[in-house]
Amino acid sequence: MYENDSTDEKSWITPFNVVAGLIVVIGLVITILRFTGGLATVTNLSDYNPWGIWIGFDLLVGVALAAGGYVTSAAVYIFGMKRYHSAVRPAILTGFLGYALVVLALHYDVGRPWRLPYPFIVQQGTTSVLFEVAACVALYLAVLFIEFSPAAMEWLGIKRARNLVDKLTLLLTILGVVLSTMHQSSLGALFLIAPSKLHPLWYSPFLPIYFFITSIIAGLSMVILESTLSYRYLKHKMDEVYLKEKNDVTLGFGKAASFVLAGYFIIKFFGLSSGNDWRYLGTGYGIWYLVELFGFVALPCVLYAVGVREKNLVLIKWTSVLAVLGIVVNRFNVCLIAFNWHLPSSERYVPHWLEIGISIFIVTLGILAFRFIVTRMPILYTHTDYKDSH
Numbered sequence: 001m002y003e004n005d006s007t008d009e010k011s012w013i014t015p016f017n018v019v020a021g022l023i024v025v026i027g028l029v030i031t032i033l034r035f036t037g038g039l040a041t042v043t044n045l046s047d048y049n050p051w052g053i054w055i056g057f058d059l060l061v062g063v064a065l066a067a068g069g070y071v072t073s074a075a076v077y078i079f080g081m082k083r084y085h086s087a088v089r090p091a092i093l094t095g096f097l098g099y100a101l102v103v104l105a106l107h108y109d110v111g112r113p114w115r116l117p118y119p120f121i122v123q124q125g126t127t128s129v130l131f132e133v134a135a136c137v138a139l140y141l142a143v144l145f146i147e148f149s150p151a152a153m154e155w156l157g158i159k160r161a162r163n164l165v166d167k168l169t170l171l172l173t174i175l176g177v178v179l180s181t182m183h184q185s186s187l188g189a190l191f192l193i194a195p196s197k198l199h200p201l202w203y204s205p206f207l208p209i210y211f212f213i214t215s216i217i218a219g220l221s222m223v224i225l226e227s228t229l230s231y232r233y234l235k236h237k238m239d240e241v242y243l244k245e246k247n248d249v250t251l252g253f254g255k256a257a258s259f260v261l262a263g264y265f266i267i268k269f270f271g272l273s274s275g276n277d278w279r280y281l282g283t284g285y286g287i288w289y290l291v292e293l294f295g296f297v298a299l300p301c302v303l304y305a306v307g308v309r310e311k312n313l314v315l316i317k318w319t320s321v322l323a324v325l326g327i328v329v330n331r332f333n334v335c336l337i338a339f340n341w342h343l344p345s346s347e348r349y350v351p352h353w354l355e356i357g358i359s360i361f362i363v364t365l366g367i368l369a370f371r372f373i374v375t376r377m378p379i380l381y382t383h384t385d386y387k388d389s390h
Helices: 015-039 053-065 068-078 082-109 129-156 159-167 169-193 207-237 240-275 276-282 284-310 315-335 353-372
Strands: none
Touching: 015 129, 015 353, 053 082, 053 169, 053 207, 053 315, 053 353, 068 082, 068 169, 068 207, 082 207, 082 240, 082 353, 129 159, 129 169, 159 169, 169 207, 169 240, 169 315, 207 315, 207 353, 240 284, 276 284, 276 315, 284 315, 315 353
């Protein structure tokens, strides 16, 4: 029985565990340095560059890649695509861990992390876009926790509460979509207040729309990537239903990603036209902009389409890697590379290796948490007591 196979009779001394253990130990050491010596001890942040890789990667990228939760839930529970039901719990778990780690990462980036609740309980900043982002992320994290809780309660044998939460599935899904739409777009709106700092090729009044659409692309691609990695390393935890639907999920989400990428490419083209910024395309920044637009938007769009048409699952899976990388490139361009573009190179921000170490540490914590939960709770299989509940 899948649910009883909670522990593997294997040695703890494996290459993965050794590497992960070293990363965790080093990350804890850097954490001590950060909270005893301050930001200046472990970062290259400054008044000119207050947002570094912890915001660019841990927040902007993390929130986008965690979008698989609301995308998959909406597809199954709102649009009635029940054939993708097996992908819901892994996507919800990935989203929940992603948002939880975003909140954890914020404690490193904020100078006084103990004051994070202040905007809610001391001085409400209701006219601030950042306040709206914070409120929506906090609320959506709570929603994701509730959506994830049935798996934990099935594992713990808490049936009554589990059945109650199950009845709230549609309501939670709608609330999750609304909150996600608000904060995913608002993250892009944050940069609307800095037209003189963000390069004209990336600055656009459509930034909120860009961020929302790319979150959908990230969510669809992450579901494909997570499914591929889970099958590669956790196949023994999957039941027949998950294994049967796995290929349908890959093909269906690949097809959807291709359409969304095509729409995003068209909107980006219109955004470039409305800004009349063609003259910048011949510069170094312009060439890099075209690399992002054609190499990480148009190319994965075509590859997804070809993969779906030919039912080439391998091509779709590798394209999901390219699409996820494209989201990382886009967020880095907006937050780091094309930000403060007018400053001389000597004053530009370059992340400290300890900043990168913390980011790797946080990602490793997410992977370890995902593996711990999946090997114990009914995420990749249906609990025997609830076979007929879906």
